[in-house]
Amino acid sequence: MSNANRSRGSLSAVLVVLAAACSSPLETTDQPGTPGGGQPDGSGPQPVTDAGLFAHATASTPWTWYKLSADTLSPTSDSPHFARLRTRYNSVAATSLDGTGRVTAGTIFSDGALIVKEIYKDGALAALAVMAKAPGDPNAGHGAWLWAEYSPGGGVLHSLTQSEETCHACHLPGLDHTRMNDAHP
Secondary structure, three states: OOHHHHHHHHHHHHHHHHHHHOOOOOOOOOOOOOOOOEOOOOOOEOOOOHHHHHHHHHHOOOOEEHHHOOOOEOOOOOOOOOOEEEEEEOHHHHOOEOOOOOEOOOOOOOOOOEEEEEEEEOOEEEEEEEEEEOOOOOOOOHHHEEEEEEOOOOOEEEOOOOOHHHHHHHHOOOEOOEOHHHHOO
16 A cells, blocks of 8 residues: 555544544534633633644545645645645635635635645645634634644644744735635636
């Protein structure tokens, strides 16, 4: 079995396990300790954590692929995402895609939108770059987006608490801070 197939198989197994344990991404709930829920003492909204965002990024279904294709795309010369990639959108974010799977011109993604860029190096999944629309979250930056990057096993490469400045400069010119249409027309 190739490394790419092993990675896909491992990711699929993680998705099945986590899908059974997690609610939909960034869903508002009254349960303490969940995104949009209360603090453990019952007060205020709970900020999204790196562990929670990774769980949502790997467990949420159904996904819609950019350009309606799960094929990987070549990196662009100005991308910090160093290798082949493919991008998927949760059901909230997918409402902002057109009939060809591209981001609709003038789009402002809805609250709860989750976009996951799978980054591959030498045919194996190397990282997940995640954007989540979370207005009101204290870590949300420009456009109310949370930004983070994780290893396939959930290790934090760029924490959502510190990635705003790293990610925003590159994403600023995109449609609601997304770059797939201009990077991969």
